[in-house]
Amino acid sequence: MEKVVVVILNYNGKHLLEQFLPTVVASSSPYRVIIVDNASEDDSIAFLATNYPAIECIQHRKNEGFAAGYNLALQKIESEYYILLNADVQVTSNWIAPILELMESNNSIAACQPKILAYHEPNKFEYAGAGGGFIDKLGYPFCRGRLFTTIEEDQGQYDDVREIFWASGACMFLRASSFWELGGFDEQLFAYYEEIDLCWRMQQHRYQVFYCGQSSVYHIGSATMGADSPYKTYLKFRNRALVLYKNLPISLLSWSHLLRILLDLMAALQAFLRGKVKDSYAILKAQLDFFRLRNKYKLAVDDPQIQLKQVYQRILPFDYFLRGKKKFSELDQSRISAY
Structure with missing residues (x-):
């Protein structure tokens, strides 16, 4: 070997x-x-x-x-x-x-x-x-x-x-x-x-x-699929939803899922208003396909013996867009811990 x-x-x-x-x-x-x-x-x-x-x-x-x-x-x-x-x-x-x-x-x-x-x-x-x-x-x-x-x-x-x-x-x-x-x-x-x-x-x-x-x-980044590919947009939004669904502890899944849908719909609206109609459609299609595919996965079990480390114990979109935290060093480092 x-x-x-x-x-x-x-x-x-x-x-x-x-x-x-x-x-x-x-x-x-x-x-x-x-x-x-x-x-x-x-x-x-x-x-x-x-x-x-x-x-x-x-x-x-x-x-x-x-x-x-x-x-x-x-x-x-x-x-x-x-x-x-x-x-x-x-x-x-x-x-x-x-x-x-x-x-x-x-x-x-x-x-x-x-x-x-x-x-x-x-x-x-x-x-x-x-x-x-x-x-x-x-x-x-x-x-x-x-x-x-x-x-x-x-x-x-x-x-x-x-x-x-x-x-x-x-x-x-x-x-x-x-x-x-x-x-x-x-x-x-x-x-x-x-x-x-x-x-x-x-x-x-x-x-x-x-x-x-x-x-x-x-x-370089995006050299194969392209930086502005609607298909890339679709895969990113769909897969993020699937990865969260299959891995988030059940205790966090319901309300995080609702918030994710809200934020993704806002992203679709923003893309539409910027004239990126294909990207907007890709985000909406990603949501629909997520609901179609999610039943293929088992939900993660809440296991107190398993601690996921290096998790930021706040909601990053809120800190970034509402509190102006634009760099990693500006985040509260004491809130990066296990859950």
């Missing part, structure tokens, strides 16, 4: 492979790099065959999305650790060693992420993951370095090593045994929020999720 394998999921990303794969290969040695192709319609496969004939490429017959795309591929890879890496990520020279050393030192760590900075604005954090992921008491996700659309500059404030609630799928280190103990990613989600769901389930099984600021990567 191998120690570490770097696994890159690709879909029509030849231009990204051309740009970023050379650095990944150079900086990942002695560990193997594997490409998982989600039935790309560009010349990705031909490019790999010509330029990287030694790199294994696992090809799916159709676009399986993020969740199933990784699950199906990882079943074929025997390794102690997986590093899941988006195709649009620029890695640095020492990105693997600090996290691997951390996970080797603590067997309860099932997932970990590096510092994720913006490729096009390298002095700033990137939207998807930034300085590590958290949730508020209603399950709304946010990051150190990014609250809603407010992005912080990297000034070394998150160069620490600490426990977090969720690690970003853009660059995610996984302990393979823990990953498969939980059944991998939830394939119903297809793409978006699947890493939050996985990390939530890890904590329900008494594993830990960590952030390591001594490792850093640069992420």
Whole structure:
């Protein structure tokens, strides 16, 4: 069995492979790099065959999305650790060693992420993951370095090593045994929020999720689906609802569910008023499909012996929009605890 394998999921990303794969290969040695192709319609496969004939490429017959795309591929890879890496990520020279050393030192760590900075604005954090992921008491996700659309500059404030609630799928280190103990990613989600769901389930099984600021990567973001895709909007709103439904304790579910619907309807109205009619429709469709799909999941059981850590014990949208708390450091740190 191998120690570490770097696994890159690709879909029509030849231009990204051309740009970023050379650095990944150079900086990942002695560990193997594997490409998982989600039935790309560009010349990705031909490019790999010509330029990287030694790199294994696992090809799916159709676009399986993020969740199933990784699950199906990882079943074929025997390794102690997986590093899941988006195709649009620029890695640095020492990105693997600090996290691997951390996970080797603590067997309860099932997932970990590096510092994720913006490729096009390298002095700033990137939207998807930034300085590590958290949730508020209603399950709304946010990051150190990014609250809603407010992005912080990297000034070394998150160069620490600490426990977090969720690690970003853009660059995610996984302990393979823990990953498969939980059944991998939830394939119903297809793409978006699947890493939050996985990390939530890890904590329900008494594993830990960590952030390591001594490792850093640069992420473009939205390179595959596009920043303004209505389908992306649909998946984000639908999957957030499903992840909260399946994981929130029953004692919190009813009123958090009602508040979530209200906030999502407000988001749909706001999109409509801004002329983004397709996004508005996508949000409404997400609500309808949530009600159709929710019966496929069992509700989480209130277990007093299980404590979910790194939860912000307030409602983040209220603090951000009504109280003007725009940075992680402005939040009441004493309210980030377990429940």
